[in-house]
Amino acid sequence: MTHPLLPASFTAAVCLLCLSGTASAQCEVDGDVEFVCGPISPEDLIEIPDTPWVLVSSMEDDGYLSATDTRNLQSTRLFPLPTSQPRHDAATYGACGNMTPTQFRPHGVSLRSGTNNHHTLYVVRHGARESVEVFDVDADGEATPTLTWVGCAVAPDGLGLNAVVPLPDGGFAATSPSTGDIWEWHSDGGWTRVPGSEAIGPNGLEIAADGRWYYVAGYAAQSVIRLSRGQTPARKETVANVGFFIDNVHWAPDGDLLAAGHSAPERSGVGACIRDGACAGVASHVAKVDVETGRSTEVFTYPSNEHLILGTGAIQVGDEIWVGGVAGGTRIARVPVP
Numbered sequence: 001m002t003h004p005l006l007p008a009s010f011t012a013a014v015c016l017l018c019l020s021g022t023a024s025a026q027c028e029v030d031g032d033v034e035f036v037c038g039p040i041s042p043e044d045l046i047e048i049p050d051t052p053w054v055l056v057s058s059m060e061d062d063g064y065l066s067a068t069d070t071r072n073l074q075s076t077r078l079f080p081l082p083t084s085q086p087r088h089d090a091a092t093y094g095a096c097g098n099m100t101p102t103q104f105r106p107h108g109v110s111l112r113s114g115t116n117n118h119h120t121l122y123v124v125r126h127g128a129r130e131s132v133e134v135f136d137v138d139a140d141g142e143a144t145p146t147l148t149w150v151g152c153a154v155a156p157d158g159l160g161l162n163a164v165v166p167l168p169d170g171g172f173a174a175t176s177p178s179t180g181d182i183w184e185w186h187s188d189g190g191w192t193r194v195p196g197s198e199a200i201g202p203n204g205l206e207i208a209a210d211g212r213w214y215y216v217a218g219y220a221a222q223s224v225i226r227l228s229r230g231q232t233p234a235r236k237e238t239v240a241n242v243g244f245f246i247d248n249v250h251w252a253p254d255g256d257l258l259a260a261g262h263s264a265p266e267r268s269g270v271g272a273c274i275r276d277g278a279c280a281g282v283a284s285h286v287a288k289v290d291v292e293t294g295r296s297t298e299v300f301t302y303p304s305n306e307h308l309i310l311g312t313g314a315i316q317v318g319d320e321i322w323v324g325g326v327a328g329g330t331r332i333a334r335v336p337v338p
Helices: 012-018 021-025 268-276
Strands: 034-037 042-047 053-058 064-069 075-079 104-112 118-127 131-138 146-154 164-166 172-176 181-186 190-193 202-207 213-218 223-228 236-241 245-251 257-263 283-289 296-303 310-317 320-326 331-336
Touching: 042 104, 042 245, 042 310, 042 331, 053 104, 064 104, 075 146, 104 164, 104 172, 118 164, 164 202, 172 202, 181 202, 202 257, 213 245, 213 257, 223 245, 236 283, 257 320, 268 310, 283 310, 283 320, 296 310, 296 320, 296 331
Parallel strands: 042 320, 202 245, 245 310
Antiparallel strands: 034 331, 042 053, 053 064, 064 075, 104 118, 118 131, 131 146, 164 172, 172 181, 181 190, 202 213, 213 223, 223 236, 245 257, 257 283, 257 310, 283 296, 310 320, 320 331
């Protein structure tokens, strides 16, 4: 789901206030569910390897990227900042143009692990342009990480991007729910549509380590779909049906997929929850999917409330599952791994 109807709830100044220590200090639990408090509309999450940091995309009209310290659950805004300085890699991203920090509406995020504490962050961006923005992440363990913008790939006309994943052979792939397909980008060829992805109805996206299979969050189909990459003819098959609208998928440490999303009495109820705050009967869900056997086990169900309005993405952080959401909420849910 592309979430085009989310309201512009807060200005950048309010966002900074929401990331203060006071917000975390008042972050009460709700039964068995604990929270990280502060980031607004934390649509997607990604852990920085070998550090205590989780990167968060706040999907608002004037949104931002932040980092949450898993040791004390404090969050720090990373981009955009008044001090943000670009380092444009024109050789790779020459067609991008300049960095545009205003009207920054981040969506899906993914990380390519690097060396010497440097990694590459890919961020789906709406607002001033429809693109994948690319950042160098400097994450030296204890210190707060820094983000330096290095370039972008502007999406072809008509695409509405959602999720992004780095490809093992370079470049990245992104889903386009507005056109119902998946696209790859490479520095030497730009954008191309993935064969066999037509009408797959993608939302979230992951890829196998060897790059031979995509794992797609089929939103309307409420299922995880496996799509071949680089095979002729392309192969497409359902891995598991989960019984809710899958917004995003992320790998768990044990090789299973965490499929996160939401349910409503009718699909139109999701839009009403986002647009009007009419969230009766809406709930957030996470299922753990074994991609080899197709077994799906629901590990998190939470009715919509002011704490978590509409769940969108989940990752495993240590012995917890963290669940992000949208529609103006300011919490990331935390539950033990079953």
